Amino acid sequence: MNRVLKRLAGWKRAFLYTLVNLRSASAALNLRDTPGFARIVTGTAPGFNDPTRLTRWTRSFLYAHLVFVVARLCSLALNPSGTGAALDLSSAPGAAGWILRMTILYGNIVLLPLWTYRANHNARQLGASGMTFTPEWAAGWYFLPPGLFWKPRLVVKEIWQASVDPENWRMQQGSPLVGWWWTLWLTSAWGVLLGSGVAALVPDTATAQIVDDAVAVARPVLHLPLTLILLTIITKIHDMQMDHYRNQSEEAAR
16 A cells, blocks of 8 residues: 555656746747647647547557457456466567557547647637636646546536537536546556555465456456547547537538
8 A cells, every 4th residue: 555655646746847837938939829839749739630540549549548448358258267467578479469569558548638738628629618627627637646537527528418408518518438437547557556455455365366367367357448438438539529610611611
């Protein structure tokens, strides 16, 4: 538990340090008023930004993660005793597999906040005023404890509401998919970490191994519905925003 708390504290200090320095630098250089600054930092320019390419990349990395999850489940089904087997990095296939897994992992870590930033930005451009979260914080809450435990769910819920009806978004209901996604994420990330901590504290080796094996099975089992639900949320929000954009463009052209 102490290790977890130290890790959270380290993340918080690093994020706050980076945020303060970025804000100071942008203020000193007056970057926020410089044309193209938003595009350089986030890939987002003023006005509605077509999210199709970013959504495609985000979905592609999530599908790649899904392939690894399914492969892991198949491996566990064929070899239940290999739940705790370590990846052999000394072999070329093992090293290549590890590099690919890390690429997909960090790709998702980068792309999901970027997509969230873009979705929040576009919801505002479509007419959603008074949203609680700015685009910057919509992306930032994925990394800043303790808010990372609940803020991203509220961020995505708000984006969903604003995508259903931008002008009357407060009157809209959030999707239950958002709640399921976040519950699964918390369980898979922190529940599994807690299980690993419990296994480390168990004095009996056999019992600790059972807990470790259960954790190894639980992770891909949870990630399968988690990834599918997240893909559904991203696709639905993208489609709703694009429909609103097309309708508004047609009305403006008349």
